[in-house]
Amino acid sequence: MIQKLKGTYDVFGDLSIKHDYVKKLFQAVCESYNYSYIETPIIERSELFHRGVGDTTDIVKKETYDFLDRGNRNNTLRPEGTAGIARAIIENKLYTILPQKLWYIGSMYRYERPQKGRYRELRQMGVEVYGSNNPIIDAEVISLGYNYLKELGLKNICVRINSIGGLETRNKYREALINHFKNNIDEFCDDCKERLNKNPLRILDCKIDNKNKILKNAPSILDYLNEEEKGNFDKIKKYLDILNIDYIVDDKLVRGLDYYTNIVFEYESNVKSIGAIGGGGRYDNLLNEIGGPSINAIGFALGMDRIIDVINEENITIPKDNNLDIYILTINESENEYALELAQNLRMCGYKVDLDITGKTMKNKFKESDRYNSKYIIIIGDEEVKTNMLVIRDNLTKEEEKIDVDNLIDYLDTHI
Ligand code: HAM
Numbered sequence: 001m002i003q004k005l006k007g008t009y010d011v012f013g014d015l016s017i018k019h020d021y022v023k024k025l026f027q028a029v030c031e032s033y034n035y036s037y038i039e040t041p042i043i044e045r046s047e048l049f050h051r052g053v054g055d056t057t058d059i060v061k062k063e064t065y066d067f068l069d070r071g072n073r074n075n076t077l078r079p080e081g082t083a084g085i086a087r088a089i090i091e092n093k094l095y096t097i098l099p100q101k102l103w104y105i106g107s108m109y110r111y112e113r114p115q116k117g118r119y120r121e122l123r124q125m126g127v128e129v130y131g132s133n134n135p136i137i138d139a140e141v142i143s144l145g146y147n148y149l150k151e152l153g154l155k156n157i158c159v160r161i162n163s164i165g166g167l168e169t170r171n172k173y174r175e176a177l178i179n180h181f182k183n184n185i186d187e188f189c190d191d192c193k194e195r196l197n198k199n200p201l202r203i204l205d206c207k208i209d210n211k212n213k214i215l216k217n218a219p220s221i222l223d224y225l226n227e228e229e230k231g232n233f234d235k236i237k238k239y240l241d242i243l244n245i246d247y248i249v250d251d252k253l254v255r256g257l258d259y260y261t262n263i264v265f266e267y268e269s270n271v272k273s274i275g276a277i278g279g280g281g282r283y284d285n286l287l288n289e290i291g292g293p294s295i296n297a298i299g300f301a302l303g304m305d306r307i308i309d310v311i312n313e314e315n316i317t318i319p320k321d322n323n324l325d326i327y328i329l330t331i332n333e334s335e336n337e338y339a340l341e342l343a344q345n346l347r348m349c350g351y352k353v354d355l356d357i358t359g360k361t362m363k364n365k366f367k368e369s370d371r372y373n374s375k376y377i378i379i380i381g382d383e384e385v386k387t388n389m390l391v392i393r394d395n396l397t398k399e400e401e402k403i404d405v406d407n408l409i410d411y412l413d414t415h416i
Contacts, residue, residue, distance in 0.1 A: 007112070007120025018308050021318045022152065023105060026125045026302075029148040030103035033140065035127055038102040040084035042109075046074035048083050051290060057257050063110040077109035080257070081301060082283065083290070085128050090292035098131025098295070105304070117274035117306045126280070126301035130287075133296040135232055138263050138282065139239030145267055145278055145300050146245050152307065153316045154269050154277075158246050161265040162253040163233040164201070165225050167285070173224040174200055184214050201254040220251040229262060236263055259283040267302065269310045277310060278302035325351040325416055327374035327395075329365045331381035338385045342378070342405070349409055351416070369395070375416060 011019050046066055065077040078084050081104050094100050105125045112118050129137055142159055149157045177200040185196050189208040209215055240247050255264045264281035280300025288294045330339045339355055346353045356365050369377050377393045384390050388405040403411050
């Protein structure tokens with residue numbers, strides 16, 4: 001038996017209803033904020049991620065699905081959406097009309113050790129805004145994700161925010177961190193030892209050493225922000241207060257990707273064991289780093305699989321609106337053509353319609369209609385075909401009415 005790969009899963013049945021709902025609500029929320037949809041390829045040239053996402057990130061060091069194609073070129077399955085969209089902004093010169101407010105959804109691939117809330121094929125829903133450094137946009141982006149998660153019904157959503165400043169600030173802070181950790185680095189895990197000189201900020205959010213006292217007493221980046229960065233961060237916080245966003249400032253939050261500048265944030269749910277359900281931040285240098293003009297940008301991605309995991313853990317009910325309006329049964333095979341045409345006409349009038357194809361006994365056919373929980377059942381026999389008078393049964397009350405086919409739409413319009 002050929003089986004699915006580790007860290008991947010199939011979506012069907014109840015799970016597909018949840019996926020569908022989660023996606024559609026995200027689209028609706030993004031559209032209500034005036035974001036337009038963008039889709040980029042799942043596969044890209046490897047340099048895009050190896051340069052853009054950052055050489056010192058875990059994703060690039062050990063988690064990308066890299067392979068040579070038949071022309072001996074290095075390709076990578078995208079581990080995240082931001083770099084691909086940045087490439088598309090440059091390649092399609094989308095930066096000539098700014099701002100660009102974009103939303104996306106799709107599968108990403110990371111060769112991580114599968115565990116609770118961690119998959120190798122993961123689905124992300126995200127937004128990216130290009131062309132504004134106004135803190136209003138930072139607050140809008142954060143609030144879009146927050147309001148979406150609230151609307152889904154997830155409990156106690158909290159946003160952790162931090163500012164990691166610009167390049168100059170981070171360089172000063174980097175030095176301070178190296179000085180702070182260097183004499184005691186032996187106490188830390190192997191990854192942190194490697195991080196000390198390459199990317200000491202990542203030590204701060206190490207999942208292994210997070211209880212270490214030396215880590216807890218590390219200097220705070222917030223003390224290194226310059227006046228402008230501080231003022232910006234204060235404005236964002238003020239706007240988040242106005243928008244009633246439940247946030248906490250966490251000066252240890254640094255995020256796992258190298259491209260961030262200034263504001264960074266993560267969404268957390270009640271189910272802490274699943275990890276962050278989303279994260280993002282500003283990345284004002286990324287476009288320039290991958291060969292484009294310097295343009296401000298900010299965005300986030302939500303982990304759709306993790307959101308579904310939280311929905312399951314918290315027993316959140318997803319509104320099910322997939323019931324059929326009408327299920328059409330025929331008594332004999334000779335009525336099938338009539339039924340086929342009727343189904344088509346009703347569908348074109350916007351009704352959800354299905355047609356019995358089981359060809360079994362009447363009892364079985366009714367059972368089949370129960371499976372779809374159809375609101376109405378139309379039963380067609382030779383008499384109905386001859387007279388065009390149809391029997392329509394309300395599946396809830398079991399009451400039946402005889403209706404001329406010409407009046408059927410009027411009837412349904414007033415009853416459904
Ligand atoms: P990220 O923090 O790497 O950021 O991923 C965003 C979210 O994707 C995470 O918070 C998590 O919910 C989910 N996620 C990540 N890895 C996995 C996994 N292996 N299994 C399940 N879910 C996972 C980014 O990807 C950035 N591109 C976000 C961004 C957009 N920043 C600016 N714009």
